[in-house]
Structures are given as C-alpha cells and as structure tokens.
Amino acid sequence: MSASLRGRTLRRSLGAAGLSGLVAAGLLLSIGTAEAATLFGADFESGSTSGWSKSGGTWSVVSDGTSVLAQSDTGSERARQFAGNTSWTNYSVQARVKATAFGSSAGVVALTGRAAGSTKMYRLSLTGANRVQLETMNGSAVTVLGSLAQTISPGTYYTLKLSFSGTTISGSVNGAGVGSVTDSTIAAGRIGLLTENAAGRFDDVVVDDGVSTPPLRRRPRRRPRRRAVRPPPPARRRPQAPSTWPRRDGQRGRHHLRADHADLGDHADRRGRHDLPARWHLRALGDGHRPGRQQRVVRRAEDDLGVPR
Incomplete structure (x- = not known):
C-alpha cells in the first residue's frame, strides 16, 4: 500500500471515529440538559x-x-x-x-x-x-x-x-x-x-412550565468481584494394605490380611487363623489378593498385633 493511500485510509477512519464521538456526546448532552416545556x-x-x-x-x-x-x-x-x-x-x-x-x-x-x-x-x-x-x-x-x-x-x-x-x-x-x-x-x-x-x-x-429535567447521573460501574480460587484438595494417598511381619513358618515375608468380624468365642485355633484379641480374626491370604475396602480394618488389626510398618 502506498504512503498516500495509507494516509487517506487513516484520515477516513479518524473522521468516522470523530463523527461517532460527536454523535454520542450530543446524545448525552441532550439527555443531561433537557429543558422546560x-x-x-x-x-x-x-x-x-x-x-x-x-x-x-x-x-x-x-x-x-x-x-x-x-x-x-x-x-x-x-x-x-x-x-x-x-x-x-x-x-x-x-x-x-x-x-x-x-x-x-x-x-x-x-x-x-x-x-x-x-x-x-x-x-x-x-x-x-x-x-x-x-x-x-x-x-x-x-x-x-x-x-x-x-x-x-x-x-x-x-x-x-x-x-x-x-x-x-x-x-x-x-x-x-x-x-x-x-x-x-x-x-x-x-x-x-x-x-x-x-x-x-x-x-x-x-x-x-418552569420544570426542568435535572441531568442524569450515571451510576459508577461495579467491578465484578474476583472470587478467590481455592486450591484443589491434596490427593489422598491410598494406604498400602500389604505389610511385612513374621509368618507362621518363622520367615519374614509379605502377607495380605483380611479381617473377619466374629463372635467373642469364635477365635479358637483354626486353620489359617491367628489367635488375636477377641474382636479380630485375621486370615492369611495369598499373594496377589487385594482386600480393597478392608484396608483400614487390616491396619487396625496390624496395630493390635504390633506388626512393624
């Protein structure tokens, strides 16, 4: 685009902007200074x-x-x-x-x-x-x-x-x-x-008629309130169900435990069970078994048994 053409385009855009500004100012003036009838x-x-x-x-x-x-x-x-x-x-x-x-x-x-x-x-x-x-x-x-x-x-x-x-x-x-x-x-x-x-x-x-309309007062525009952005809650760490503690055969290894709630008298020596406090019966489970929702129960059982973590 040549320099002269750019200048004409700029003058036209400025003229249009100036005209729109004058029209807007005229409308505001006519609204704000209404005269008596x-x-x-x-x-x-x-x-x-x-x-x-x-x-x-x-x-x-x-x-x-x-x-x-x-x-x-x-x-x-x-x-x-x-x-x-x-x-x-x-x-x-x-x-x-x-x-x-x-x-x-x-x-x-x-x-x-x-x-x-x-x-x-x-x-x-x-x-x-x-x-x-x-x-x-x-x-x-x-x-x-x-x-x-x-x-x-x-x-x-x-x-x-x-x-x-x-x-x-x-x-x-x-x-x-x-x-x-x-x-x-x-x-x-x-x-x-x-x-x-x-x-x-x-x-x-x-x-x-002696009654003039007072100029309109513009209310200041309210700025939208900025809501505080709350940080996302920290990710919950899922407890590890498996723990290491002595097995029956005297070796140390990984055992998955499952807690069974039983009656007070139902903790006699049974196959696969340990003699625990009356409120807990644990059963040794094979590797690969994931107790899922019973993890919290397992941890409480481990605490009762004094299993090291």
Missing part, C-alpha cells in the same frame, strides 16, 4: 398581535432591529396586553423590555404574570426612579415585594423574568435577582405587558 412564545416577526388582548394605550408592531411590540402613549395611565391561559399556575415568563420615555418618575414599564384580571396581577417593573421592583397589583393597591437599584436608560433593553412556583414569587433583571418572596394573593393567571405613564417596547416573550 414552552407554553407560549411571541417575537412579533409576523407583524401580528394575534393571541393578545389589548386594554388601553396605543399599541403597534414596529421595527427596532427586529419586529417588536410598542406602546407609544406616555399619557396613558394604564395600558396592557394580555396573553395565555387564566388557569396557568406554576410557570416562568421572560421578555426583553425597553422604556422609551417616562411621563414622570412614577412611570412604569413592566412584565406581568398570574394576571387574574385587568388590575390584579404580579409585575416586574422598570421605574422612572431608576429601580426595578417586584410588585403585587390588586385593584388600585400596589405592594412592593422586592426592589433593586438599577439605572434605567431609555432606549436600552433589559431582560426581565418572573417565576411562579406555588406561593413562591421571584423576579430578576439581566440575571440579577430582584426578589424572591412567599405570597398567596394570586394563585393563577395569564401573562401581560404593561405601561403606566410611560412608553415602552417588548420583544421575545417566552413562557415555560
């Missing part, structure tokens, strides 16, 4: 305000780098746009919000949530007094739940976010917390855009 979204690029309901003010879709929804009447005491579902309870709403002009220091440009009516809602407000405030609006009463000093520059977009989880209400601006409180005034409601004695613009409105 989106309930509603609006970027106004279509030029339409379909899905929104207006209450007061002068509203229109205008161009501001992208298409945005604008309220241009600074003299309007209270202008609102509502969207979504009145049954929404636990969710987060986020939008880019810009104040273009304040009619007074009391002017407000706000993002609202859990709007149960035209004057009952939570709101996160950019104020003409250079503050961002988390507020409850209930009729004509407005209660400040949290506040953050922030220079509000007309013409600058700020990312506002309201989150609701049970009785926990929280708000942030550009990622900085404005407040997180416990309040049960309003349990459910729609989202909204609001101005009071101010003009403002709104874009990139997103509502999600």
Whole structure:
C-alpha cells in the first residue's frame, strides 16, 4: 500500500471515529440538559398581535432591529396586553423590555404574570426612579415585594423574568435577582405587558412550565468481584494394605490380611487363623489378593498385633 493511500485510509477512519464521538456526546448532552416545556412564545416577526388582548394605550408592531411590540402613549395611565391561559399556575415568563420615555418618575414599564384580571396581577417593573421592583397589583393597591437599584436608560433593553412556583414569587433583571418572596394573593393567571405613564417596547416573550429535567447521573460501574480460587484438595494417598511381619513358618515375608468380624468365642485355633484379641480374626491370604475396602480394618488389626510398618 502506498504512503498516500495509507494516509487517506487513516484520515477516513479518524473522521468516522470523530463523527461517532460527536454523535454520542450530543446524545448525552441532550439527555443531561433537557429543558422546560414552552407554553407560549411571541417575537412579533409576523407583524401580528394575534393571541393578545389589548386594554388601553396605543399599541403597534414596529421595527427596532427586529419586529417588536410598542406602546407609544406616555399619557396613558394604564395600558396592557394580555396573553395565555387564566388557569396557568406554576410557570416562568421572560421578555426583553425597553422604556422609551417616562411621563414622570412614577412611570412604569413592566412584565406581568398570574394576571387574574385587568388590575390584579404580579409585575416586574422598570421605574422612572431608576429601580426595578417586584410588585403585587390588586385593584388600585400596589405592594412592593422586592426592589433593586438599577439605572434605567431609555432606549436600552433589559431582560426581565418572573417565576411562579406555588406561593413562591421571584423576579430578576439581566440575571440579577430582584426578589424572591412567599405570597398567596394570586394563585393563577395569564401573562401581560404593561405601561403606566410611560412608553415602552417588548420583544421575545417566552413562557415555560418552569420544570426542568435535572441531568442524569450515571451510576459508577461495579467491578465484578474476583472470587478467590481455592486450591484443589491434596490427593489422598491410598494406604498400602500389604505389610511385612513374621509368618507362621518363622520367615519374614509379605502377607495380605483380611479381617473377619466374629463372635467373642469364635477365635479358637483354626486353620489359617491367628489367635488375636477377641474382636479380630485375621486370615492369611495369598499373594496377589487385594482386600480393597478392608484396608483400614487390616491396619487396625496390624496395630493390635504390633506388626512393624
């Protein structure tokens, strides 16, 4: 194989391996970082305000780098746009919000949530007094739940976010917390855009269910336990049945013995038998006979007779 062909083959194999690695990493990333479900979204690029309901003010879709929804009447005491579902309870709403002009220091440009009516809602407000405030609006009463000093520059977009989880209400601006409180005034409601004695613009409105899937934790792989290898049992040595001891004729030689269990009185002098203790009778066997299972009996007999080993 030529050097150039080997190089092309190597590059192809590395490219395939790299692609498979990227696919696997992408799958792991998608599993580990699942996002909350989106309930509603609006970027106004279509030029339409379909899905929104207006209450007061002068509203229109205008161009501001992208298409945005604008309220241009600074003299309007209270202008609102509502969207979504009145049954929404636990969710987060986020939008880019810009104040273009304040009619007074009391002017407000706000993002609202859990709007149960035209004057009952939570709101996160950019104020003409250079503050961002988390507020409850209930009729004509407005209660400040949290506040953050922030220079509000007309013409600058700020990312506002309201989150609701049970009785926990929280708000942030550009990622900085404005407040997180416990309040049960309003349990459910729609989202909204609001101005009071101010003009403002709104874009990139997103509502999600506020429930994110935590990354999956991989359990460490268990290593298989290594079982101790037991050594095989030592081979049993079979006892040798034959032994050397004096024969009847006075010579020393090899005798095979067989034990016969007999009654106590049955050990009289008989042909081929020896006078042994009452519990043993031995019979001399010819060469070549292997007693097999009676070896242990033979050894015990030899011990009784005092036969040398």
